[in-house]
Amino acid sequence: MTADVPELGAYAVDARDGRVGVVMGWVGTYVQLRPPGGGREWDCPPGDVRPAPPADIVRARVRERNAEGRLP
Template sequence: MSAETNSPDGQEPLYVPALGTLMVDTGHGNRTGEFRGLAGPYWSLRPVAGGPEWEAAPEHVRTPTPAERLTAENARVNARSRRGPAW
């Protein structure tokens, strides 16, 4: 699921990913994070293993390759296992 918003110049609608979509920020060293929402003209991303969100320019964000997706999912599982059970 995704949404569209109007572009700043009013021309073409911009693609906005669904919450939780895995994305790669090429403007910040190919950091991988989950899309968390809009922050003005930027997209808010959160590391998959936890940590503070950061803002990324949408033109510098892309979908991950299969290898990047696997690495991110592995980081998420490892981070979850370090925290222990949730009971």
């Protein structure tokens, strides 16, 4: 992990495609991100992970709340 990679549980942006995810951990040299509200994790090189800006964090939290409301 590098100093620029957000900590575990933080919202981050994959700079390669702009997707926002939650930092779930590290596998080898990659950071694992999960979409807000759940879904399949993806691997991102640490050099392409950026802290999510506040507006992206708000949108991510809304997505998570909406996903919680759809649970059985």
